[in-house]
Amino acid sequence: MGVGGVVLIDGRVVLIRRGKEPLRGRWVIPGGTVELGETLHEALVREMQEETGLLVRPREVVLVFDRIQREGPAVEYHYVIIDYVCDYVSGELRAGSDADEIALVAPAEIDRYDLPPQALDLVLDVFRRAV
Secondary structure (H helix, E strand, C coil), X not given: CEEEEEEEEXXXXXXXXXXXXXXXXXXXXXXXXXXXXXXXXXXXXXXHHHHHCEEEEEEEEEEEEEEEEEXXXXXXEEEEEEEEEEEEXXXXXXXXXXXXXXXXXXXXXXXXXXXXXXXXXXXXXXHHHHC
């Protein structure tokens, strides 16, 4: 089980460039796996703080999807990921944990970050809702 968070700060979205697989080197929304005994909200708050330095408050679920990686007929991994829109509470932006790099991205700049299609659609939807 995984969680992700879309956070807007001053009209810009927080993105990370992954430093580890899956999606190493790709720009994505921050998040990660739920640890045994953690609630979804606890996992999201922890992952966001580890990867971005930010304290956030999960507001609403905006997307639930499967990420399945196959090697031939074998399944390497299968994550069910729940993405939330989050409110920024506090903290200073910094890349940490699984993030090699971090960015605050305005809507007009989003195409430069080559997000996976599902993440791009999600971010664009959150931008539209925020207007």
